[in-house]
Amino acid sequence: xxxxxxxxxxxxxxxxxxxxxxxxxxxxxxxxxxxxxxxxxxxxxxxxxxxxxxxxxxxxxxxxxxxxxxxxxxxxxxxxxxxxxxxxxxxxxxxxx
Amino acid sequence: xxxxxxxxxxxxxxxxxxxxxxxxxxxxxxxxxxxxxxxxxxxxxxxxxxxxxxxxxxxxxxxxxxxxxxxxxxxxxxxxxxxxxxxxxxxxxxxxx
Numbered sequence: 001x002x003x004x005x006x007x008x009x010x011x012x013x014x015x016x017x018x019x020x021x022x023x024x025x026x027x028x029x030x031x032x033x034x035x036x037x038x039x040x041x042x043x044x045x046x047x048x049x050x051x052x053x054x055x056x057x058x059x060x061x062x063x064x065x066x067x068x069x070x071x072x073x074x075x076x077x078x079x080x081x082x083x084x085x086x087x088x089x090x091x092x093x094x095x096x097x
Numbered sequence: 098x099x100x101x102x103x104x105x106x107x108x109x110x111x112x113x114x115x116x117x118x119x120x121x122x123x124x125x126x127x128x129x130x131x132x133x134x135x136x137x138x139x140x141x142x143x144x145x146x147x148x149x150x151x152x153x154x155x156x157x158x159x160x161x162x163x164x165x166x167x168x169x170x171x172x173x174x175x176x177x178x179x180x181x182x183x184x185x186x187x188x189x190x191x192x193x194x
Contacts, residue, residue: 014193030192031190031192032190033188033190034142034143034146037143037144037145037146038143038145038146038149039146040142040146041138041141041142041188041190043190044138044190045131045137045138046131046134046135046137047134048134048135049131049134049135049136049137052135061160062159062160063158063159088193089190089191089192089193090190090191090192090193091130091138091188091189091190092188092189092190092191093128093129093130093138093140093141093186093187093188093189094186094187094189095127095128095186095187096111096185096186096187
């Protein structure tokens with residue numbers, strides 16, 4: 001299991017992931033901010049979480065009309081690179097007053 | 098479908114959600130930042146996305162060891178309130194250099 005074996009930041013090539021993310025951009029943006037309210041923000045998610053979700057979409061464990069099809073075409077390396085890219089984005093939050 | 102019917106920001110009571118989020122805090126923090134690398138950041142996700150995911154965990158459409166059990170105990174109102182709270186958190190990203 002990726003989630004157990006690997007520590008955050010250990011996987012993938014963020015530069016290759018940034019290039020591959022062209023295919024994600026129409027919904028998630030290059031910066032990982034969802035462009036529609038049904039699309040999650042993924043910028044700054046951990047690489048471990050991102051690898052798990054893409055792997056689950058590819059295996060069918062998690063289902064989504066678009067993501068299930070998109071993930072089918074991803075290699076393990078693609079998944080690790082995409083996870084490296086989106087997890088390399090800095091993420092910060094501010095609580096409402 | 099929530100995702101089609103509702104516009105972002107239309108649903109739930111963020112204050113009630115903030116109180117209910119005590120049950121989410123051990124993993125997601127009150128501010129929605131995942132406390133372990135297998136836990137997603139949910140602060141700043143849209144209410145529509147959050148309602149969809151909690152509803153999918155509750156129905157079994159999305160599966161997760163902890164979340165499937167936790168979501169079982171949530172009412173529609175709880176889900177909408179939690180979504181209102183976590184979506185009310187301001188979220189920003191910065192690309193790596």
